[in-house]
Amino acid sequence: MKKYTYLIFLSVFLISCTPTKGLYTWSNYEKASYNYLKKSDEKSIDKLFNEYKLVINNQKGTRKVTPPGVSADYGFLLIQKGDLIKGKEYLKKEILLYPESKIFIDRILKLVENEK
Amino acid sequence: MKNSIYILLICSLLLTSCKSASVIKSKQYSSIYNQNPLSVLIMPPINRSTNVEAKEFFYTTLNVPVINAGYYVIPPFLSMEILKRESAYDAELFIDRPSLEVFAEIFGADIAMFTIINKWDKSSVFFYSDYRSRIYFKVYTHQ
Numbered sequence: 735m736k737k738y739t740y741l742i743f744l745s746v747f748l749i750s751c752t753p754t755k756g757l758y759t760w761s762n763y764e765k766a767s768y769n770y771l772k773k774s775d776e777k778s779i780d781k782l783f784n785e786y787k788l789v790i791n792n793q794k795g796t797r798k799v800t801p802p803g804v805s806a807d808y809g810f811l812l813i814q815k816g817d818l819i820k821g822k823e824y825l826k827k828e829i830l831l832y833p834e835s836k837i838f839i840d841r842i843l844k845l846v847e848n849e850k
Numbered sequence: 851m852k853n854s855i856y857i858l859l860i861c862s863l864l865l866t867s868c869k870s871a872s873v874i875k876s877k878q879y880s881s882i883y884n885q886n887p888l889s890v891l892i893m894p895p896i897n898r899s900t901n902v903e904a905k906e907f908f909y910t911t912l913n914v915p916v917i918n919a920g921y922y923v924i925p926p927f928l929s930m931e932i933l934k935r936e937s938a939y940d941a942e943l944f945i946d947r948p949s950l951e952v953f954a955e956i957f958g959a960d961i962a963m964f965t966i967i968n969k970w971d972k973s974s975v976f977f978y979s980d981y982r983s984r985i986y987f988k989v990y991t992h993q
Contacts, residue, residue: 738855756918767926768910772903802917803925810928834889834922837958842928 758795761788763804783811802832806839813846822846885991887960889922891929891953893941899970899983908967908985916963924957932956950990964988 766785769778786808790800809824825843829836876883892912897905909930913923933939936956944952945964953959969984 742858757920758918760914764910764914768907771906771910802922803913806925807927832922834958838924
């Protein structure tokens with residue numbers, strides 16, 4: 735009789751085995767972005783920085799491309815830190831990856847130029 | 851023992867037949883599918899609950915699921931910065947205004963997504979705490 739119970743367990747186990755792979759992987763981005771918004775102290779900024787790097791360089795989703803908005807927000811953070819050249823590079827990368835963003839990002843690039 | 855296995859089998863059959871797939875999203879929300887929007891601007895949530903932190907917290911949870919569904923979401927921190935600069939951080943100012951040209955012009959967005967947090971309670975039972983929220987979604991499409 736025990737055999738049957740094992741069988742049932744096994745089937746339940748196997749059903750839950752199907753991998754659910756999304757378009758993108760996010761690491762701990764959500765948590766880091768919340769902490770950044772809440773505290774915006776040095777520690778939370780550094781954490782978010784690392785998460786952006788992970789999401790950009792270690793993409794394991796089905797698309798294998800940096801998700802929308804990540805390059806742009808990373809570039810924005812770089813500019814705020816004072817790294818203007820690298821920041822602008824990432825903003826332009828966003829347009830390259832997602833042409834839908836051109837209207838908005840072009841506006842930001844102009845704004846950055848004016849504030850220099 | 852054999853009986854119990856039969857009961858289990860019947861139960862599992864019943865449970866799998868519970869899916870109600872009669873309503874298709876493309877039928878229910880046909881106009882949004884016809885317009886085929888690509889880019890989404892997520893507006894800062896309108897907080898009508900008593901919890902002050904709910905607005906920021908909820909905002910940071912919104913972009914990932916919409917992106918994973920295949921849409922382009924306007925970079926959340928950048929758009930927040932711009933909305934603050936244009937003193938448009940309070941979504942209340944826009945939610946009842948049907949004209950959305952501003953969003954298309956500045957952000958290039960096809961959709962503006964508004965959320966209203968009506969309730970945000972924390973309930974704790976021993977060491978386990980749980981947030982309950984009541985959220986109202988409103989989506990505008992440009993065109």
